[in-house]
Amino acid sequence: MTPPVEELIGVAAVENINPGIDDLIANSARNRQNPPSGDQTMIINMGPQHPSTHGVLRLVIEVDGETIVGLAPDIGYLHTGIEKTCEAKFYQQVVPMTDRIDYLCPMTNNLAYALAVEKLLGLEIPERAQYLRVLFNELTRIQSHLVWLGTHAMDIGALTVFLYCFREREQLLRIFEAVAGQRMMTSYVRVGGLSLEPPRDIYDKIRTFLKEFPAHIDEYEGLLQTNPIWMNRLKGVGYLSPEDAIALGVTGPPLRASGVDFDVRRDMPYSGYEKFQFNVPVSDIGDVWARYIVRMQEFRESVKICLQALDGLPEGRIVADAPKIILPNREQMKTQMESLIHHFKIVTEGFGVPAGEVCSSVEAPHGMMNYYVVSDGTAKPYRVHMRNPGFATLQALETMCKGRLLADVVAVIGSIDIVLGEIDR
Amino acid sequence: MYDPASAIKGKQAVFEAHPENAAVKALAELATDAKFDRAELTITVARESIIAAAKAVQQAGYNFLEDVTAVDWYPSEPRFQITYSILSHRLKERVRLVVRLAGDDASLDSITPVWPSANFYEREVFDLFGVHFGGHPNLRRIMMPEDWKGHPLRKDYPVEGYR
Numbered sequence: 001m002t003p004p005v006e007e008l009i010g011v012a013a014v015e016n017i018n019p020g021i022d023d024l025i026a027n028s029a030r031n032r033q034n035p036p037s038g039d040q041t042m043i044i045n046m047g048p049q050h051p052s053t054h055g056v057l058r059l060v061i062e063v064d065g066e067t068i069v070g071l072a073p074d075i076g077y078l079h080t081g082i083e084k085t086c087e088a089k090f091y092q093q094v095v096p097m098t099d100r101i102d103y104l105c106p107m108t109n110n111l112a113y114a115l116a117v118e119k120l121l122g123l124e125i126p127e128r129a130q131y132l133r134v135l136f137n138e139l140t141r142i143q144s145h146l147v148w149l150g151t152h153a154m155d156i157g158a159l160t161v162f163l164y165c166f167r168e169r170e171q172l173l174r175i176f177e178a179v180a181g182q183r184m185m186t187s188y189v190r191v192g193g194l195s196l197e198p199p200r201d202i203y204d205k206i207r208t209f210l211k212e213f214p215a216h217i218d219e220y221e222g223l224l225q226t227n228p229i230w231m232n233r234l235k236g237v238g239y240l241s242p243e244d245a246i247a248l249g250v251t252g253p254p255l256r257a258s259g260v261d262f263d264v265r266r267d268m269p270y271s272g273y274e275k276f277q278f279n280v281p282v283s284d285i286g287d288v289w290a291r292y293i294v295r296m297q298e299f300r301e302s303v304k305i306c307l308q309a310l311d312g313l314p315e316g317r318i319v320a321d322a323p324k325i326i327l328p329n330r331e332q333m334k335t336q337m338e339s340l341i342h343h344f345k346i347v348t349e350g351f352g353v354p355a356g357e358v359c360s361s362v363e364a365p366h367g368m369m370n371y372y373v374v375s376d377g378t379a380k381p382y383r384v385h386m387r388n389p390g391f392a393t394l395q396a397l398e399t400m401c402k403g404r405l406l407a408d409v410v411a412v413i414g415s416i417d418i419v420l421g422e423i424d425r
Numbered sequence: 426m427y428d429p430a431s432a433i434k435g436k437q438a439v440f441e442a443h444p445e446n447a448a449v450k451a452l453a454e455l456a457t458d459a460k461f462d463r464a465e466l467t468i469t470v471a472r473e474s475i476i477a478a479a480k481a482v483q484q485a486g487y488n489f490l491e492d493v494t495a496v497d498w499y500p501s502e503p504r505f506q507i508t509y510s511i512l513s514h515r516l517k518e519r520v521r522l523v524v525r526l527a528g529d530d531a532s533l534d535s536i537t538p539v540w541p542s543a544n545f546y547e548r549e550v551f552d553l554f555g556v557h558f559g560g561h562p563n564l565r566r567i568m569m570p571e572d573w574k575g576h577p578l579r580k581d582y583p584v585e586g587y588r
Binding site for chain 1: 432489492510514517519541567584
């Protein structure tokens, strides 16, 4: 016998798993102002195991027919207490933790943390390290946007694009592996500089990639931009006004797609971004299509920045001149007494950081990423807090989806490009 | 290297050193303490005046609430420091508002009426620190399971948990 429809779509399951969920809907701000139309609505559970939620995002969706009247994200499935763990580690030991927050842009996380600790210490970073940081951050942005484009297109049904995107991403991951020894969890940007001098042949490899990549962007656009299915699924869907975007804490490409012209790289430069010439793509349309266009243009701007970083790459050190904070190289450690002592002290006791609180802010691929680090003067951070773009952007999901069809939720989630690792931390 | 002497501390000293700063102008009345350290402005306000302070800086052009978080200074009192990071897209600078709360009465008003984005941030602080935000539309745990006991980011909560 066929089970009743309610069971097939999971209504009964929702009520059994979590009795608090009715409450969740009833307590949402929207419902108190605008009660649903009586018994006509239905609550549907989406996720946490759902291919289009980009991780373990659970959505409780209230629908009237197929139209969404309410939506509440339920997060925390990936919460591992990284902020708590950081408090028990030395400053230098926190770096590998930051990789794991947003696993699509580890270098950006490393950089944001390193900038915060360097600000606390008052360290001057050599120009060569700054340029390399910019170079690898922009490559990380391309890599992250490739995952976004591939998965977004796959959610909509364009499977081919996914394979092409991952083909290019593979080249970038190989570059990261050559530079940092790891494909994804790079831990490459360290407090005070970088962990290693990149291998000498890597610059040619990056140049080859950057030379070929614009043609690949054309290829993706050729597959998508004039595709009627792609256009129908994206245009006019998930509108977000600039006022709502600001009120709900949206940053990064979704904010710029809503017409707010703000980019941390240009407006509050860090790590030498003021020396680079690039445009900040902005669109005032505010829908999923605009977010797609903005990110596609960001690909090209990132290529520009990478080429400038390669062309202008100065010679010099890749770490700051601070022997009590930065590990000496092996050669010095084995031949010089002082270096051996410094090495021993840094590894066993860490380094003290003057008391204070700072906030570093970077433009991550998904939006603005802040690291708030509080020091009490010891070798372990008193508090590390990450302000991740996805956590705030998720709040705007209801505004973007309300009044639209259930199938549009998939397009909207793809367009805000969330990573659950950074949301749950 | 950082020189601790470069920090400007105290309301009067900061307000004299940065009289043109928009946040300093807006909070002349409400500020109880201030600090200008490592090129970052921190202004402390009283618990009762957080909504008024949020509205004042919003009027002054700080249009974007970036973050709300907390620091637990256990065992010293006042125990909790609630930190609001507010950015201005136009002025291209940020201000940090701080409210200090006693450990036995960790509650203050929610600023969701001023910035709706405070919703998730305050839920996170409530979940992980046990600070209560009055007037919040949906104050419930966000990271930890609903039936979790304790608030993990408090300093008297062991890193490995209680078990």
